[in-house]
Amino acid sequence: MSTVEDDRSSQSSSVSNSSASTKSLDTQTTDTCKKKDEIQIIVRPVDATPxxxxxxxxxxxxxxxxxxxxxxxxxxxxxxxxxxxxxxxxxxxxxxxxxxxxxxxxxxxxxxxxxxxxxxxxxxxxxxxxxxxxxxxxxxxxxxxxxxxxxxxxxxxxxxxxxxxxxxxxxxxxxxxxxxxxxxxxxxxxxxxxxxxxxxxEAFREHxxxxxxxxxxxxxxxxxxxxxxxxxxxxxxxxxxxxxxxxxxxxxxxxxxxxxxxxxxxxxxxxxxxxxxxxPAKGNLTHAFAYASHNVKQSWSKRVTKKSNQLSTPSNYDAQFSRDMKTTWKLCRIFATFTFAWLCWDQGGNNFISQAGQMHTSGIPNDMFYFLNPILVIVLLPIFEKWIYPFLRSRGAKLDPITRMLIGHVVLTASMVYAAVLQHIIYSKGPCYEYPRFCEEVSRSREPNAVSAFMQVPLYLLQSVAEIFSQIAAIEYAFGGAPENMKSIMQAIMSSFGSVGSLLGVAMAPASKDPWMVYVYSSLAGGMAVTAACFWLFFVRCRSVDMISEASSNVEVVVVQDLKEV
CATH class of the missing domain: 1.20.1250.20 (MFS general substrate transporter like domains)
Known part of the structure; x- marks a missing residue:
């Protein structure tokens, strides 16, 4: 980035003169600046947003x-x-x-x-x-x-x-x-x-x-x-x-x-x-567990009412600690939606590999198709950073972490719908139809169905786009949204929900076989759709936490100087 422009505006006679001039700024378009030691005090209308x-x-x-x-x-x-x-x-x-x-x-x-x-x-x-x-x-x-x-x-x-x-x-x-x-x-x-x-x-100016x-x-x-x-x-x-x-x-x-x-x-x-x-924040986790225990006991001591479902503050904890705990609880609920999302992403390491093995792979080992996911992420992420995100922001899109997580959940739902459709196509083709590579005819028992494995490319593309939106936003939100003294535990909790999703795959494993795979993928698509809908319903309002607050007056004073590395 370039430094502050050399040609500065003329100095104002005094700070009081600058303050008095703000009354007429509604009709002005030129900034009034004060130059001192490479620093400018710029008084401008709120509309002139940097x-x-x-x-x-x-x-x-x-x-x-x-x-x-x-x-x-x-x-x-x-x-x-x-x-x-x-x-x-x-x-x-x-x-x-x-x-x-x-x-x-x-x-x-x-x-x-x-x-x-x-x-x-x-x-x-x-x-x-x-x-x-x-x-x-x-x-x-x-x-x-x-x-x-x-x-x-x-x-x-x-x-x-x-x-x-x-x-x-x-x-x-x-x-x-x-x-x-x-x-x-x-x-x-x-x-x-x-x-x-x-x-x-706070701000700087180009030439x-x-x-x-x-x-x-x-x-x-x-x-x-x-x-x-x-x-x-x-x-x-x-x-x-x-x-x-x-x-x-x-x-x-x-x-x-x-x-x-x-x-x-x-x-x-x-x-x-x-x-x-x-x-470290010594004693913080002990207090956190005690705080959580207090609220659990309170919720059980009362009958379920609207009030009893809210976190309350014990008298021996200050207000800031209470706010931190409520923020942590909110983050835990948000990351809980990733349990089912990880179950869908984990299909790439098992069922999608088996699906590729049911199709013609053109000599490529079927387990190599799994690496389409990281390759696509490597290719797509710079494109998103360089062009897609700036384009969406220029059109007024609010790409805060909550919005990106929601988009990722929707795209992940679409990927599971595509997986179900692709599996239906595989079952509709010969020679083995609903039992790929296991025909009754011994001579053709190991032959895959007449479908190209490259039809999985859109599947991995959708999964990769979902990762770019959801997972990066989750990491960012876990760091930026967590209380200062609980950032590591928040990252660990987020990862643990992913591990729970992986363990859910154990329960689904008995059903993951032919000719039931269309139903398996359809169930995952339906479950992910419900997850996305619940996410939108319960958490979309959390975006306000990350938004920049609007100015309360018609004038703002901004310090402008060369941007130096910290």
């Missing part, structure tokens, strides 16, 4: 984002191999593994890991917000992740040792991964937000005379959009590890996430002195 722009973002924000990306890349690229590691035997020529315990045991271990991962982020957030702070908590939990991957890597290079250690050794490694990943995941989103300190400059104003909400949206973009780049590491697993072996495959997480830890330690470190 254009909102992103603030300057310090380098520490992007360093923290890269650290978060390495953790997510290490997590995704390692977990994707666990199924084959447990299910298949080392002697399996087509899909080699290590333990050879079968699909049921492998799936059981995977879901157990998901269950643990729904708890560890909450524990990590509690430690950060009440004891250590976000920076120290991440510093302590990083080594758990590294040690877990290191042991897995060593075991995978020596298959005899891995088999003798069996499930016990694997579970120990997964527990270390869960502790490390949970501690980092719960805090990294809020830690990234901590690194951005808003500029003290062409246009006034601009750095906007905190717009800057946070950009930061988390870039971070989400980096996460999706990191998730592509799973392609490399699956290829290494198949072509060379698990040892070299686990070496990739080990290197990634180690590099992230080194970067985190090396840049520690430059990071903004927020201290």
């Amino acid at each position: 254009i909102l722009v992103r603030d300057l973002i310090p380098m520490r924000v992007w360093v923290a984002s890269i650290v978060g990306m390495t953790e997510r890349a290490a997590y995704y690229s390692s977990i994707v191999m666990i199924q084959n590691y447990v299910q298949n035997d080392v002697t399996d020529a087509l899909r080699p593994g290590i333990l050879g315990l079968g699909q049921a045991k492998a799936t059981q271990i995977q879901f157990a890991f998901v269950g643990v991962m729904s708890v560890t982020p909450v524990a990590g957030a509690c430690i950060a917000d009440s004891r250590l702070g976000r920076h120290k908590t991440m510093l302590v939990t990083f080594p758990f992740f590294i040690i877990g991957l290191l042991v897995l890597c060593i075991l995978s290079f020596n298959t005899d040792t891995a088999r003798s250690g069996g499930v016990g050794a694997l579970l120990m490694c997964l527990l270390l991964l869960a502790i490390g990943s949970g501690g980092i995941k719960a805090n990294v989103n809020a830690f990234i937000g901590d690194q951005y300190v808003p500029s003290t400059v 062409n005379g246009t006034d601009y104003e750095p906007d905190h909400a717009l800057t946070l949206q950009h930061i988390y959009s870039v971070y989400y973009w980096l996460i999706n780049i990191g998730s592509l590491a799973g392609i490399g590890t699956t290829l290494l697993e198949a072509q060379i072996g698990f040892g070299f495959a686990f070496l990739v996430p080990l290197i990634l997480i180690t590099l992230g830890f080194i970067l985190f330690v090396a840049y520690s002195r430059s990071f903004v470190k927020r201290g």
